[in-house]
Amino acid sequence: QVQLVESGGGLVQAGGSLRLSCAASGRTFSAYTMAWFRQAPGKEREFVAAITWSSGNTKHADSVKGRFTISRDNAKNTVYLQMKSLKPEDTAVYYCAGARVYLSTTAASYDYWGQGTQVTVSS
Numbered sequence: 001q002v003q004l005v006e007s008g009g010g011l012v013q014a015g016g017s018l019r020l021s022c023a024a025s026g027r028t029f030s031a032y033t034m035a036w037f038r039q040a041p042g043k044e045r046e047f048v049a050a051i052t053w054s055s056g057n058t059k060h061a062d063s064v065k066g067r068f069t070i071s072r073d074n075a076k077n078t079v080y081l082q083m084k085s086l087k088p089e090d091t092a093v094y095y096c097a098g099a100r101v102y103l104s105t106t107a108a109s110y111d112y113w114g115q116g117t118q119v120t121v122s123s
Contacts, residue, residue, distance in 0.1 A: 002026040002112045004096045009117030012086055016121070020081040022096030022114060029053045033099050034079045036070060037107055038092035038119075047105040048094070049081060059103045064090075086121045093118050 008020040022034065035050035049060045049070035058070050069082045079096060094117050097110035104110070 002098070004098060004112055004114035006094065006096050006114045006117040009094060009119045011120045011122065014086060014088055014121055014123050016086050017082070017084045018086065018119060020083070020094055020096075020117060020119075022079040022081075024077045024079070024096075024098065029077070029098060031100055033101055033103055034072065035097045035099070035104070035110065036079075036081045036094055037097060037110075038090075038094045039116075040092040043092075045095070045107045046092075047107070050103045050105065051079060052103065057103065059105065061105070083119070086119075088121045088123045091119060091121050 003025045005023045012018055030053050033050050033052050036048040037045050038048050039045040047061050051058045051070045051072050067085045072079045096114040098112040099110040101109045
C-alpha cells in the first residue's frame with residue numbers, strides 16, 4: 001500500500017521560512033515524478049513544484065520561483081519543499097503527490113496523494 005505522509009506545516013509570519021517533508025513508502029518510486037500542490041479555501045488545487053526521483057530534474061511554478069525549492073533524499077525516500085520569503089498568499093493546504101509522468105503540472109496526472117499539511121502565513 002502506497003503512503004505519502006507530509007509534515008512540517010504550521011503558522012509563520014510573512015517573510016519567514018518553512019520546510020515541508022513528504023515521506024514515501026509502499027513501492028519503488030524511482031520511475032516517478034514527485035510533486036507538491038497546494039489548495040487555498042475556495043480555490044482549485046495549484047501546482048507548486050515537481051522533481052524526478054531518478055535524475056533530480058525539477059520544475060517550479062512561476063509564483064514560487066526563487067522562493068521555494070523542491071529536493072529529494074533517495075536514501076530516505078523523502079521529498080522536501082523548502083519555502084522562504086513566505087507571503088500571506090502562500091497560505092494553503094500543501095499536498096505531496098506521485099505519478100509516472102515526467103514533471104507534470106496537472107493534478108489529474110498524479111496517482112498517489114498525501115493527506116496534506118496546513119501552511120498559514122500571517123501578515
